[in-house]
Amino acid sequence: MADAERRVDPIQGEILHVYDGIEEADNQLPLWWLWTFYLAIAFAVLYWIGYHELKVAPLPMEAYSKALQERASGGEVSEELLTALVADPDVVGEGQTLFNDNCVVCHEARGQGNIGPNLTDEYWIHGGGPLDIHRTISEGVLDSGMPAWGGTLGADAVQKLAAFVLSIRDTNVEGKEPQGEVWTGGSGGSDAEGRDDAPEEALEAEDAPEDVQDATGTGD
Ligand code: HEC
Incomplete structure (x- = not known):
């Protein structure tokens, strides 16, 4: 909070906040990292809609027991x-x-x-x-x-x-x-x-x- 404490660290850049010796900067996250994050969110939403709402494909456990049954009857x-x-x-x-x-x-x-x-x-x-x-x-x-x-x-x-x-x-x-x-x-x-x-x-x-x-x- 205290603006007086603002200083710049050679590696982290500008330090915005210091508490108990812990310095906090606010740098941009690398773009590739952000994209994995966004894609994971998108995947979760699509998975939910696809598997749980639209049921485009059986859930893994259902698919597994179906495969077991097919294996049992097989031909x-x-x-x-x-x-x-x-x-x-x-x-x-x-x-x-x-x-x-x-x-x-x-x-x-x-x-x-x-x-x-x-x-x-x-x-x-x-x-x-x-x-x-x-x-x-x-x-x-x-x-x-x-x-x-x-x-x-x-x-x-x-x-x-x-x-x-x-x-x-x-x-x-x-x-x-x-x-x-x-x-x-x-x-x-x-x-x-x-x-x-x-x-x-x-x-x-x-x-x-x-x-x-x-x-x-x-x-x-
Ligand atoms: C946990 C014990 C157990 C295991 C393991 C087991 N069986 Fe059996 N099996 C039995 C019993 C008990 C019966 C009698 C069922 C009844 O009385 O209706 C039987 C019956 C059978 C019969 C029919 C016999 C009849 O008189 O009609 C066949 C064939 C057979 N088993 C084959 C196998 C084969 C092949 C395996 C291995 C893949 C196997 N069993 C594994 C306990 C077992």
């Missing part, structure tokens, strides 16, 4: 496609790697079952056909502790996993006791009768896996 899956994949050792090998990384905690190293059912016997809770297995892996059985993998791993990985599971189907590794019903839709996939949807009644098998419920009952 046509047919019995023929899955059967062809089982015949490709590279695909089955990649499926096995994915299985080791994601599934053995519940289904054991050879698929013989632990928390999850034995995948190598002829009994299936949700159907043992290629499309049944694919659907169970992709959508999961959330009520009984089988996670849905379509969104997390993607359609491609689910196909490889289905191919791997089909390759160990009916190999009868000794493990968890049978759960579900004997699957008679054909073995090996090549001569499978076209059965693209397991009837819901199949889920109500008499020997419903209560031990599975127990084993997974602690989680949510």
Whole structure:
């Protein structure tokens, strides 16, 4: 305030205000700096109008969950496609790697079952056909502790996993006791009768896996 204190600093220029030894000048900000500031303000306004009012594009979180969904459903899956994949050792090998990384905690190293059912016997809770297995892996059985993998791993990985599971189907590794019903839709996939949807009644098998419920009952 006191004009008497006005002085000029060699670097800062004219000092307008001094308080407690802190000197305050009033210089022009560099133009490039001001422009980043103005552009940031303009961006914020345009973003607000565009995303929140006009909704020209989905918000990042919406876009993300949509992408997850698309990834999960990704493309046509047919019995023929899955059967062809089982015949490709590279695909089955990649499926096995994915299985080791994601599934053995519940289904054991050879698929013989632990928390999850034995995948190598002829009994299936949700159907043992290629499309049944694919659907169970992709959508999961959330009520009984089988996670849905379509969104997390993607359609491609689910196909490889289905191919791997089909390759160990009916190999009868000794493990968890049978759960579900004997699957008679054909073995090996090549001569499978076209059965693209397991009837819901199949889920109500008499020997419903209560031990599975127990084993997974602690989680949510
Ligand atoms: C957290 C434990 C857990 C993990 C991890 C898990 N599963 Fe499961 N899975 C289960 C349970 C529990 C069931 C039985 C669901 C039911 O009883 O309805 C099941 C069922 C299945 C079935 C159907 C079996 C049938 O009899 O119809 C398939 C196929 C399967 N899982 C494959 C996989 C694959 C492939 C992975 C890895 C990507 C995987 N699971 C990871 C717990 C798990």
